[in-house]
Amino acid sequence: MFSLQDVITTTKTTLAAMPKGYLPKWLLFISIVSVFNSIQTYVSGLELTRKVYERKPTETTHLSARTFGTWTFISCVIRFYGAMYLNEPHIFELVFMSYMVALFHFGSELLIFRTCKLGKGFMGPLVVSTTSLVWMYKQREYYTGVAW
Template identity: 25%
Template sequence: MSASVSALRRWLIFVALLRLLSVYIGFFAYERFQTNLFDKQPSEVTRLYGRTFATWTSVTCVLSLTCAANPRVAGVYGATLFAFAAAFIHFFLELVFFQTISLFNALQTLIPAGISVLWMSAGWNYYTYMANIEVSEDNADSLKHE
């Protein structure tokens, strides 16, 4: 396995673990979203929003972990990339258009989502095509030695 694939896997696991905190907050402490995230318009955050946010975040968490397990599957890779792009767009719009979130709080999500979108977009061909070739060559080499 190449160092690049290992690095992406570690990143996806790290981001998924960070998301677990948001899942917990959404289900059990939605008020924290009012003060620690949507600080410009806290009244917009309801219990329903908290649960919806937690549900969406748990889905993206599982998606990231699934992609980390095998980033070579183009469908899973693409869905994971889309989830990061959707999160980036959502928080960018909340910051710029809806103005429900401060820049500092928006950056907490925009930075990891942005890094993920850039990394996964730039690496699309490598992770979904070239990494498969490397795996095939590794398997062929191991068969020769048996």
């Protein structure tokens, strides 16, 4: 069993191994938050997921919420790897593409399918995906040594 000291030591070692700068820490933070978002889709049901798709909440089912939670968890794993290995060009690109997929999904739900509206449930994913994309676009060469 892990002691508190083991957790602290492991956390310090992990953080020290991350690439320098704030972007990897941001990716780690988003990854951790995503774990909790994923869990809530399985545990608490539809309430929070329906806040994202609040223009047409009845289109959100238990199945779609769990699918969304699974998709969010996969994104969490990708972003965790990004936080740890952002200097690897293929990992950097994979993380970047995951944010592109997220932005496309939420953008299409807002503009095409009209299930979302610019409310507090939608703004989180929108801000995270656009901020991350812009930040990553500007920092690719710094982290990977490869320009766009």
